[in-house]
Amino acid sequence: MTQLTPTTAPPPVPETIDTIEAATPARRHRRGVRGWVRGDGPHILVFLLPLLFSFVLFSWKPIVDAAIMAFQQTNLIAPAEWVGWDNFATVLNDPLLGKAVANTLWFAVLALLLGYPIPLVVAVLMSEVRRARGLYSALAYLPVIVPPVVGALLWKFFYDASPNGVFNTIAGWFGAGPFPWLQDQATAMPSIVLFATWSAAGGTIIIYLAALVGVAPELYDAAEVDGAGVWRKVWHVTLPQLRGVLLITFILQIIGTAQVFLEPFLLTAGGPANSTTTVLMLIYKYAFQNSLGGDYGAATALSLMLAIVLAIFSAIYFRLTKSWSTS
Amino acid sequence: MSSPTTRAAVSGVALLSSVALLAGCAGGGDPAASDDEKVTITVSIDAGLEQEARDNFDARVELFEKANEGITVEAQEYTWTAPTFTTDLAGGTLPDVFTIPFTDGRGLIANKQIADISSYVAELPYADQFNPNVAQAGQAEDGSQWAIPIAAYGQGLHYNRTLFEAAGLDPDNPPTTWDEIRDAAKKISDATGEAGYATMTSGNTGGWILTTLVNAFGGRTENADATASTIATDPAVAEVLQYLHDLRWEDNSMGANFLYDWGTINQDFASGRIGMYVSGGGNYGNLVTQNALNPDDYGLTVLPLQGADPGLLGGGTLAAVSPKASAAEQEAAVKWIDFYYMAKLADEDTAVETAELAASLDQPVGAPELPVFDQEQFATYQSWIAPFVNVPVDQMAPYTDRIFDQPLIAEPRVATQDVYALLDTVVQAVLTDENADIDALLADVQTQADALYAKAGS
Numbered sequence: 001m002t003q004l005t006p007t008t009a010p011p012p013v014p015e016t017i018d019t020i021e022a023a024t025p026a027r028r029h030r031r032g033v034r035g036w037v038r039g040d041g042p043h044i045l046v047f048l049l050p051l052l053f054s055f056v057l058f059s060w061k062p063i064v065d066a067a068i069m070a071f072q073q074t075n076l077i078a079p080a081e082w083v084g085w086d087n088f089a090t091v092l093n094d095p096l097l098g099k100a101v102a103n104t105l106w107f108a109v110l111a112l113l114l115g116y117p118i119p120l121v122v123a124v125l126m127s128e129v130r131r132a133r134g135l136y137s138a139l140a141y142l143p144v145i146v147p148p149v150v151g152a153l154l155w156k157f158f159y160d161a162s163p164n165g166v167f168n169t170i171a172g173w174f175g176a177g178p179f180p181w182l183q184d185q186a187t188a189m190p191s192i193v194l195f196a197t198w199s200a201a202g203g204t205i206i207i208y209l210a211a212l213v214g215v216a217p218e219l220y221d222a223a224e225v226d227g228a229g230v231w232r233k234v235w236h237v238t239l240p241q242l243r244g245v246l247l248i249t250f251i252l253q254i255i256g257t258a259q260v261f262l263e264p265f266l267l268t269a270g271g272p273a274n275s276t277t278t279v280l281m282l283i284y285k286y287a288f289q290n291s292l293g294g295d296y297g298a299a300t301a302l303s304l305m306l307a308i309v310l311a312i313f314s315a316i317y318f319r320l321t322k323s324w325s326t327s
Numbered sequence: 328m329s330s331p332t333t334r335a336a337v338s339g340v341a342l343l344s345s346v347a348l349l350a351g352c353a354g355g356g357d358p359a360a361s362d363d364e365k366v367t368i369t370v371s372i373d374a375g376l377e378q379e380a381r382d383n384f385d386a387r388v389e390l391f392e393k394a395n396e397g398i399t400v401e402a403q404e405y406t407w408t409a410p411t412f413t414t415d416l417a418g419g420t421l422p423d424v425f426t427i428p429f430t431d432g433r434g435l436i437a438n439k440q441i442a443d444i445s446s447y448v449a450e451l452p453y454a455d456q457f458n459p460n461v462a463q464a465g466q467a468e469d470g471s472q473w474a475i476p477i478a479a480y481g482q483g484l485h486y487n488r489t490l491f492e493a494a495g496l497d498p499d500n501p502p503t504t505w506d507e508i509r510d511a512a513k514k515i516s517d518a519t520g521e522a523g524y525a526t527m528t529s530g531n532t533g534g535w536i537l538t539t540l541v542n543a544f545g546g547r548t549e550n551a552d553a554t555a556s557t558i559a560t561d562p563a564v565a566e567v568l569q570y571l572h573d574l575r576w577e578d579n580s581m582g583a584n585f586l587y588d589w590g591t592i593n594q595d596f597a598s599g600r601i602g603m604y605v606s607g608g609g610n611y612g613n614l615v616t617q618n619a620l621n622p623d624d625y626g627l628t629v630l631p632l633q634g635a636d637p638g639l640l641g642g643g644t645l646a647a648v649s650p651k652a653s654a655a656e657q658e659a660a661v662k663w664i665d666f667y668y669m670a671k672l673a674d675e676d677t678a679v680e681t682a683e684l685a686a687s688l689d690q691p692v693g694a695p696e697l698p699v700f701d702q703e704q705f706a707t708y709q710s711w712i713a714p715f716v717n718v719p720v721d722q723m724a725p726y727t728d729r730i731f732d733q734p735l736i737a738e739p740r741v742a743t744q745d746v747y748a749l750l751d752t753v754v755q756a757v758l759t760d761e762n763a764d765i766d767a768l769l770a771d772v773q774t775q776a777d778a779l780y781a782k783a784g785s
Contacts, residue, residue, distance in 0.1 A: 076417045161583035269529045273756035290744045291409040292434040
């Protein structure tokens with residue numbers, strides 16, 4: 001990325017990994033173990049231990065355990081039995097898997113259509129506002145502060161499909177509705193996406209706003225001199241300048257939508273008729289639907305498959321967009 | 328942080344926090360195990376109780392602790408639902424004493440997911456007096472009693488008397504056929520705008536209530552020796568679904584919510600948004616203590632039975648003990664079950680004392696139930712508590728007068744919750760898609776149920 005620098009002084013030489021690596025071995029060799037002990041080594045280790053311990057115990061161990069469990073049959077009380085690839089076969093032969101994948105993709109498409117451009121538009125508009133910008137930022141961020149469960153239950157109440165429901169009453173003022181919202185197979189998913197966008201947009205808006213501050217005002221001045229209007233300034237200056245952030249929020253959004261769980265779980269429990277059963281909902285159902293102890297093997301097998309698919313997707317995405325990236 | 332002393336001090340703090348973290352993860356151990364005399368048990372208490380109900384519970388705990396020195400009882404909020412139970416079970420966070428539905432008893436025993444308390448149960452004075460049909464839900468293959476039946480019920484039709492009156496219906500003469508239920512639902516819906524008839528559809532309850540209706544229509548969802556599902560082959564299943572379809576799409580009398588589970592349907596019924604729904608006959612207590620039902624609104628009647636071999640789906644509750652409880656805790660747990668759940672049924676003094684205490688705190692006494700022991704003992708028990716009965720008995724007479732005439736049917740035995748979950752989807756499909764192909768839906772579920780039965784049989 002070429003960026004205008006306001007100063008004429010040459011930029012400082014960045015300390016790259018190469019320069020660090022070139023300098024370090026000799027120094028380390030000279031110091032040896034005694035040097036490490038007399039220097040900051042023990043302190044670093046002691047400071048690192050709590051973090052390392054928590055990380056291994058609460059992040060990596062569950063991941064490794066889950067990967068092992070994907071090849072086992074267990075009710076978590078009796079000893080686990082090794083079943084090879086059976087859990088993966090169970091998942092791949094489940095007629096609900098196709099439905100869950102399709103629902104997740106449908107959620108992703110709707111969330112991209114609604115949830116990706118709206119925060120960007122709002123952020124651009126807010127960046128143009130000169131007065132009370134803090135107030136607008138606070139209002140935009142407010143839904144993020146509301147605990148997700150509270151927000152979902154609130155919206156579930158608003159989505160009451162009877163003519164007396166909150167949203168249906170409002171729609172009635174304009175001569176529309178009543179709409180079935182969550183109670184219909186066709187409208188349930190868009191309703192969930194609407195809630196998800198409301199609850200998550202604030203965070204993305206703040207990220208965009210921060211990135212917009214970093215866009216050099218000279219670029220807009222130059223564009224104006226060239227006769228560009230608002231739209232051309234956004235298209236030729238703002239969006240190219242934000243492309244690094246846009247790439248990151250896009251991949252985060254895809255990963256987030258592939259793991260959508262809370263919204264369908266709280267609003268519809270996957271219904272009506274599995275129309276909002278997502279991949280994560282399916283994992284949940286494998287594990288917790290049966291009160292005698294779920295199929296934890298199938299649940300972890302599907303989790304593992306999802307993680308691998310997302311990792312591959314992320315790798316391909318970053319490779320394809322490498323030339324477009326700012327870093 | 329330049330001086331060595333400061334660095335050492337900060338490092339010390341970091342080291343201490345590491346040790347604290349390790350100690351926190353090490354687990355607290357079992358204080359009861361180290362002391363033979365003192366035992367602490369956690370026991371389940373319904374979540375979200377009104378204050379009076381909680382006071383009632385606390386008073387009972389106090390009585391128990393007085394009578395059993397050395398045992399301390401700690402209450403833990405717990406309401407059985409399939410997903411939360413599984414989570415608690417897997418995470419080891421169940422209380423020492425908890426309740427489970429009849430459906431799960433034999434499966435949990437076979438999997439050794441509950442403690443074997445049969446030796447302590449055998450010492451109870453009424454151990455051999457259980458109604459055999461009820462007791463079997465908590466027995467292992469060899470007949471030993473691992474879980475204690477504490478309540479039994481038959482399904483009933485709950486109705487809102489106020490909505491009945493608003494629709495010009497006589498609440499003292501509730502519907503006695505399924506056609507009459509449909510007519511009443513339409514009238515309620517037309518007159519009040521509320522759901523005339525609603526049904527549960529989520530969290531495996533859709534399958535539970537569908538099975539109830541199939542039985543009432545003379546059908547079964549499982550063959551007699553529990554070796555195969557009969558969902559697609561028994562015509563009553565499609566007949567019930569068509570009935571629900573007509574209520575929903577022809578009459579528009581089922582309101583606007585088709586994603587009810589047990590908690591939410593109770594909530595909406597108690598707040599006067601539902602005219603009729605099917606659930607356990609003893610549900611009145613929950614409706615009052617958890618959903619602030621106005622007793623004047625409440626009516627209960629039996630389910631109409633029709634078809635060649637109809638019956639009433641029965642069920643009940645078992646008290647069980649956590650497999651993680653130590654021997655001393657298991658013994659104390661059985662004492663608590665005996666005191667809290669059983670003595671109020673089997674012992675006159677305790678029954679009277681319990682009923683009196685509950686009535687003094689405005690808690691419901693005398694809600695309909697089926698006998699856990701034999702019918703004679705049940706009649707005796709009813710006479711003990713008669714002076715304290717405070718539930719609107721007359722409003723439940725259409726149920727209590729006829730419930731014992733209805734043949735009881737047990738829940739399907741194989742993969743019950745899984746098949747219920749499959750049926751949830753079918754009920755939701757019928758209620759949210761006017762053009763749902765019932766036969767195709769049932770054929771699909773049959774295929775999946777066959778796989779579950781094959782897995783269970785292998």
